[in-house]
Amino acid sequence: MEKNWVKIFTSTNYYQSEIVKQMLIENHITSVLINKQDSAHRNFGNIEVYIHEEDFSQAIEIMILNQPTS
Template structure:
């Protein structure tokens, strides 16, 4: 992954990560998820990443939508 991407959200819930990624994308903020879980056991984290230039907008989106 390019060094221009930065984490804006970490979770263990695959569904929550995908919903956030979709919401950010619909708000015009390109986002990707990186699943670092051991699939068989669902241990580990999922990172939602955005471009560094969109970091502030992504955090604002997360706060406005009360995503925890």
């Protein structure tokens, strides 16, 4: 991976990670998923969402404003 990428989100749930990625993309923040789950056992490992370092503050703000309420 290129330099200047930072991890913004980690989950064991692929769909949850994909939702975060798409939410960021919709707000013009380039994001990628890195799947570190074991291919044989989906219960082991994480899916991580990465963004460019310069987008970090904006991404955190978007994630806070869009988190589900209880």
